[in-house]
Each structure stands twice: as structure tokens, then as C-alpha cells.
Amino acid sequence: MRTRIRVAVADDNAVVRMGVRSLLATADDLEVVWEAGDGAAAVALARAKRPDVLLLDVRMPRQDGVSAAAELAAETAVLMLTYSDSPDVIAAALRAGVRGYLVHGHFSEDELLQAVRMVARGLGTFSAQAVAVLRDPAPSQERLAARFGLSVREAEVMALVAEGAANGDVARELFISEKTVKNHINRIFAKLGAQNRGHAVALWLGATAR
Template sequence: MRVVVADDNPVVRAGLTALLSGRPDIVVVAEAADGREACEAARELRPDVVLLDVRMPGVDGISALPYLVRIAPVVMLTYSRESEIVRESLRRGAGGYLVHGEFTADQLITAVRDTNHGGAHFTRTAAGALLAQVRQDADRGAGREGAGREGAGLPEGLGGAEASDGNLAQGSISSREQPASPADEVGWPQELSAISPHLLSRLQSNVGQSSSAGWPGGRAAVPDRSRFPLSAREAEIMDLIASGMNNQQIAATCFISEKTVKNHINRIFAKLHSTSRSEAAAKWLGTAWDQG
């Protein structure tokens, strides 16, 4: 099984590589220090599984996730335990979410192997966030009052913020959250929660649908894009635009020049009848007011 490890901390990368490579059925084919390197490695090496950190300089894990999941299953492996990050990772296609300090070495190996076979694993913090989302969706569906959404979005600096000078964003959030202290872990078993692929798909759909609150009549979790006659390459670039990447990041991810990216974007805007990135992204994601 071929694995790519993406984490900006070289000590963490080295430890994960040593741990995984110590198993006869696993080989780490590449290490990456940010999301862009992870995308480049995945595109070139076609791994079976990607282990992806959240907070990294340049292209963070949340921004790289939509591209990576089109190549291989991705497990988020991070110190970030905020519920909105867990939910956004799931919405963007993550097949698992493991928080450092909440699993053993053997449990990590099991999670990687299961992910390669279509399974999914979440540590207690991530599982708690998903459970809260399911309960919130149930409350909303039952029409209960006061079942407000938790968190309006991702913490500042995550998910594809574009640098004002047009260059790659240089990590608005550079420090990690520290893992909980041993005292904080008292009473919590260090074990992974495994869920079936079918349940994962339903959870991903539920998380996607949760963002429809406040829109007239709601919106579908998967927008209808059949009316947008984009080529495969244009659709790929539109996905990256919607994830928040700027032209330089898209060019690096797709191994094309910025001029080529601009040409693609001009054609995309014409086909989507849009005049800005935000308008095109809204139509592509199904969040535009006028969908007809």
C-alpha cells in the first residue's frame, strides 16, 4: 500500500514515515510539507492513501482536500480539533479524521489499512463533531426552535484565503493547537470509531445539506452542473477556484502556466455567465440565488 504523508512539521513527518514503513505491507512513497506538495506528489505517484494535516503554510490541507480526494482516499491527521474544521473536511471529501493524542500507533495502522479498503475512522473529537451535526440536523428537521448552527465557518486563514499581493498565502495560522493534556483525556478511551462507507456517504451528504440553512427552500447537497458545458480540465480548475485557490496555486497544482489558467478562467466565466470568481463559485457550488 502506497501512502503520501503531508505535514509541515518535519519531526511529525519523520515519525509517521518510520511508523508506517515499519509495516511490511505499507510504503511511504512521498512526504509533503504543504498542500501544494501533497497535490504534486499525489498526481505523480498515485498513492492508495494520503495522510493530510490541516494547518500548513501556503496551501493548507482544507484547500488541497478537494483535489486530493479525486486521486486517493484522504485521512486528516492533525492537532486541529475544532468542530467546524471536522465538518468542512468531511464536506470536502475526507474519508477519516484522526486527532493526534487520541489514537495509538496500532490504531493508526488499522485506520490506514481500512481506508485503503473503503473504510473510515474518526477519533473521539471528530466523531463527537459528526454526532453533534447529526443531532442538529435531526432537530432542524423536526422543526425545533433554538437548534442554531454551531460555528459560522472555518477559523480565519483556513480553506483557501487568497493573498492580497497575488502570491501564495503564507500561512495566516502558523501555530498548531496543542493536544489535550493527560488530565483532559481522563475518562476518554483512546480508540477509533469506525463507520461503514455507506454511513460515511450519508454523513457527508448531511453535512453538505446543513449549509442550506437560510436559503429559500434549501439546496441540494450536490448541485446540478449538467447545464454548465465545462470540459474536464475546466471543471477541475473550477473546483480549485471554488476551494479558494488563486491563479498561482492553481497553476502549480495543475502543472500549467498562469497564463493558461487565465485562459481557462475566461472560458469558464463565459460558460457560467459570470463576471467574477465569487459569482462563478456560487453557481458551481449551487449557492447562487438565481439557479435557473
């Protein structure tokens, strides 16, 4: 049998927690292992029980979700699940190392399930609302390339990856082979100091908010 993805939910709203838990229960490959009603409890439980994915709200008592993410992002895959679409909050969450940021009301139930699976695999996932906030106004690719020491082609590849494009999609868009795309991505990771695809996307999108 395929190993289930162990998911934790941290939100101070019990109704939201119940709704998320009920939705995740409909997927055979996902399992909610615990819930927390505040940020401090989320940090303590995450360190003790090590979930594969932690869904974090931004505004919670005792400790906010962004500071909790900063403590936990190196240990577990953090997906922000919140009503906050503040550019400052989104940028801070990305700098904290979250692998995804979803804004309530801007994703479907299926998209949330898929987002959990993606961050568990190390892939970044962001609601269109979050990406739109980060890119208004967006620095030019040339400026971002210079900031990270990327070539123009590497910046083009990274921009497509940040939009959620798979390697095959990038290859078709830029008329290059998938092997070339993989080589570009490996060099991009090295230049960004990124540990994985989700980390690279977070760094790239975080730069657009500065």
C-alpha cells in the same frame, strides 16, 4: 505476495513526518512513497505519483490541507492527520470528501495503522474526538433521515455504520439479517449519492456539523 498500500505523508512539521514514516515502516503491508512539507507540494505529488492513501495535516504553508483534500479526494483516499479538533475544520474536511479524520493524541499507533488500511479499502475512520465534536449537538436521526430522504430504519443503519460498525454488528444490533443490512446500505448509498462506505460516513457526519 500481497501488494503494499502506498502511503504519502504531508505535514509541515518534519518531526511529525519522521515519526509517522517510522511507524508505518513497522507494517509489512504499508509503504511510505513520498513526503511533502506543504499543501501545494502535496497536491502536485499526489497527482503525479497517485498514492493509495494520503495523510494530510490541516495547517500547512502555501495551501492548507482542507483545500488540498478538496482537490484530491476524488483521486486518492485522504486521511486527515492533525492536531486541529475545530468543528468548522472537521466539517469542512468532511465536505471536501476525506475518508477519515484523526486528531493527534486521541489514537494509538495501532489505530493509526488500522486507519490507513481502512481508508485504503474505502472505509471511513474517525477518532472519537472528531466524532464527539461533530455530534455536539447532534441533529436527531429523524432530521437527518428527512435531510437525506432515508427511512427511519435506513437512518438507524447509517448511524451505526458511522460509528464504525461492520455489517454483522449492525445486523445483531437491529435484529435483522446481514443481507437486509447490505440491501439497506445499497439504498443509502444511492440516496446519499455516496461512492463507497467512507464517502457515506463523511456525508453523514458532515451533516451533523451543519
